[in-house]
Amino acid sequence: MDNNDNKIIDEAFRLEEDCTYSAKGHFESAKQWRYLYYMLMLFSIITLMLSISNIFVNFSICHIILNITAGLITVIIIFLNPQEKYISHQNSGNHFLSLRNEIRIFREIxxxxxxxxxxxxxxxxxxxKRDELNINSLPISTYGYENAKKQIETDKNTIYEIDKIKGNKNDNK
Incomplete structure (x- = not known):
């Protein structure tokens, strides 16, 4: 193997590592958006149900506040569209994992x-291909990146079973 091959393999490792961080970061961001969506929907349903139950009791200031709150939460859900952001981050994470696997196959085989x-x-x-994924993906939140980085550094010694058997520790970063 000559110097050019080593440079190409080094670059493949860099791309692989970048894809790992990007994938994990997108999965963490997706998790945040999913939780936000669930929380907003839960609060929206609760305030709506309380508002409806107050209609039959009496019309009061509490009823007005509940109606306004339910309306505001609905507007926030529509404006932020957390479900769409969740799906976008999840898909981006999957695309980065797919690219990481493609890079590994190139490097290894x-x-x-x-x-x-x-x-x-x-x-x-x-x-x-990695650059295009970065351009077309939503930005990863700081919280998502920090969580991803922590998880990757914790799992750094995690390797595939076949690599454990063969003693190859280069594969999973």
Whole structure:
């Protein structure tokens, strides 16, 4: 293996690591949006039910406050659209994992059978694919990134069973 191959493999590791962080960050952001959606829906349902139950008792200031609260929560749900953001982050995370796997296969299997110019083309293609995913994805929240980073650093020694058997610790970052 020559110096160019080593540089290409190093770049593949960088891309793989970047995809791991991006995927995990998107999954963490998706989790935040899902929880927000559930909380808002729960509060919306509770205030709506209380408001409806107050109609039969009497019309009071409490009834007006409950109606306004239910309306505001509904407006917040419509404006923020947390369910759509959840789905977008979840899909982005899945796309980054898919790309990470594609990079790993290139690095572990395909690279040995390719000529130098084919290796350069492939690593450039994979890099552009990662860049496109970054451009087309929603930004990862700071909280999501910090949680993802903590989880990745905690799980750094986690490896596939086959790699444990073969003694290969390079695969899972």
């Amino acid at each position: 395909e690279i040995s059978s390719l000529e130098l110019n084919q290796k350069i083309e492939k690593i450039s293609f994979l890099s552009k």
